[in-house]
Amino acid sequence: MRDVKRRRLEAKGWKLGSTQEFLGLSDEEAAYIELKLRLAATLRQLRQRRNLTQADLAKLLRSSQSRVAKMEAGESSVSLDLLIRSLLALGISNTELSRVIARSPAPAA
Amino acid sequence: MRDVKRRRLEAKGWKLGSTQEFLGLSDEEAAYIELKLRLAATLRQLRQRRNLTQADLAKLLRSSQSRVAKMEAGESSVSLDLLIRSLLALGISNTELSRVIARSPAPAA
DNA sequence: AGATTATATGTCAGATCCGGCATATCAACA
DNA sequence: TGTTGATATGCCGGATCTGACATATAATCT
Numbered sequence: 001m002r003d004v005k006r007r008r009l010e011a012k013g014w015k016l017g018s019t020q021e022f023l024g025l026s027d028e029e030a031a032y033i034e035l036k037l038r039l040a041a042t043l044r045q046l047r048q049r050r051n052l053t054q055a056d057l058a059k060l061l062r063s064s065q066s067r068v069a070k071m072e073a074g075e076s077s078v079s080l081d082l083l084i085r086s087l088l089a090l091g092i093s094n095t096e097l098s099r100v101i102a103r104s105p106a107p108a109a
Numbered sequence: 110m111r112d113v114k115r116r117r118l119e120a121k122g123w124k125l126g127s128t129q130e131f132l133g134l135s136d137e138e139a140a141y142i143e144l145k146l147r148l149a150a151t152l153r154q155l156r157q158r159r160n161l162t163q164a165d166l167a168k169l170l171r172s173s174q175s176r177v178a179k180m181e182a183g184e185s186s187v188s189l190d191l192l193i194r195s196l197l198a199l200g201i202s203n204t205e206l207s208r209v210i211a212r213s214p215a216p217a218a
Numbered sequence: 219a220g221a222t223t224a225t226a227t228g229t230c231a232g233a234t235c236c237g238g239c240a241t242a243t244c245a246a247c248a
Numbered sequence: 249t250g251t252t253g254a255t256a257t258g259c260c261g262g263a264t265c266t267g268a269c270a271t272a273t274a275a276t277c278t
Contacts, residue, residue, distance in 0.1 A: 028197035035193070035203075053224060064267050069226055079235095079265065081189045084144070088137035094144075094211055102207035162254060173238050178256055186235065188265095219278100226273065234265070243256065248249100 040074035
């Protein structure tokens with residue numbers, strides 16, 4: 001993984017330890033983070049497709065605008081739980097959800 | 110949803126409030142719980158297929174046997190996060206994971 | 219420029235979840 | 249029957265996550 005990408009992740013609160021530790025990032029950790037980012041992106045798409053503001057969505061979820069922002073940013077302080085709950089609240093179907101999860105991230109050029 | 114099923118869920122720690130509230134269980138809540146139970150069942154299958162005891166798996170996950178038991182039981186005190194992390198640790202692929210999520214629960218007879 | 223609306227960032231107290239321990243239940247055997 | 253190995257249940261202190269609030273930074277207007 002590239003330094004650029006690393007910095008982007010760390011900026012969002014992922015404490016990844018030393019570079020060695022980072023390079024040794026286990027497959028499941030990597031898969032977990034990628035999955036989360038994918039769900040985060042999907043949440044944003046879904047919200048925008050419905051012409052909702054973050055505040056609107058927050059109200060729908062009985063949460064706050066700031067947390068929605070963090071969800072969409074894929075911050076480390078947001079759990080898969082919250083992301084998936086939110087997608088479900090937006091009415092995503094199991095089929096759509098599974099499609100998001102199936103899609104692997106594009107490999108680096 | 111049937112009373113039998115309700116009791117089964119409540120026994121696992123789901124506080125579902127009054128019957129009215131339960132009957133009014135929103136779609137996303139229901140979907141969330143079903144999803145969790147599906148992942149829980151998958152975890153057990155995967156572990157058994159590899160001939161691991163709960164204690165073995167716990168060690169692999171740096172967790173405890175009791176938590177693994179709770180995961181597989183789909184207790185409310187277990188998050189999707191932990192379930193999915195565990196499945197990833199067992200090496201489940203995105204494709205398999207997505208298949209689990211896609212599969213809707215069998216409708217009541 | 220200033221005003222308005224949307225999004226992002228920082229912080230924190232309370233809620234939830236976690237690992238670990240003790241102990242209970244169960245199953246398969248001698 | 250009692251012993252052994254596996255799984256389940258109850259509990260708790262500490263860790264993590266959450267909603268909420270304040271505030272900062274866009275972005276889009278007049």
